[in-house]
Amino acid sequence: MDVDAYEAWYHTPRGRWIGSTEFALLMRLLRADINTGTNTRTSESLLDVGCGTGYFTRRFAAAGLKTIGLDPDETVIRYAAKKDTGSSYLQGIAESLPFADGSFACCSAITSLCFVAEPEKALMEMWRVAHRGVLLGLLNRRSLLYRQKQGRGAYRGARWDTLDKVMEWTEILLPKPAVVKSATAVFMPSAGVGAQMLERLLPSSLPWGSFLAVYIEKNPARPVPE
């Protein structure tokens, strides 16, 4: 991965819009269950699996979570650690996480599980190390973008998944998930100003948004501590 080019995309007008929209959607699912207060005494921990250059890890940290990023690629880990001295970064793979059971409140994987050959195995590992839940950002196979981009450009080598598939993966999780919440963000294949206006108007309840955010909650909902 060309780390500078990857990170630079998030700072283009289109990248800024997509990154911020995806992050807002993820946080909406997470916020009901996780304390993201700025008070470090009560703020909770998040392991970001497949963190890449750390774009989302840094955003989770800025939202008040204590973050650790993990990725198999040594180059991105070095890059992310240099850019974000407030989080820890380490090399590793989703299928075998070097942490004890329940070490983190939450475990996230943002457009990284789609590069893992055995997603069920990775999900089981993330479920094991999280005591609150697992947050996923996936490429939605039921989207316009899939029809246009599958297997091409930045999406080369990625698997496009469906919510039904995710529900199948969750069947093997123990303890059984209490709740599975999902939402999507629509990104039109044409990236013009008109497309962005339409994207802003479309609700996150649409099943065919290209970015599929899923939060798999372990414990029944309860009041988040102040």
Ligand SMILES: C[S@@+](CC[C@H](N)C(=O)[O-])C[C@H]1O[C@@H](n2cnc3c(N)ncnc32)[C@H](O)[C@@H]1O
């Ligand atoms: C498209 S990047 C996403 C990076 C970051 N989460 C983001 O959204 O900007 C996919 C990342 O998944 C990582 N990855 C690939 N296989 C993995 C595995 N088995 N376990 C954990 N991460 C993996 C890659 O190294 C890469 O950094």
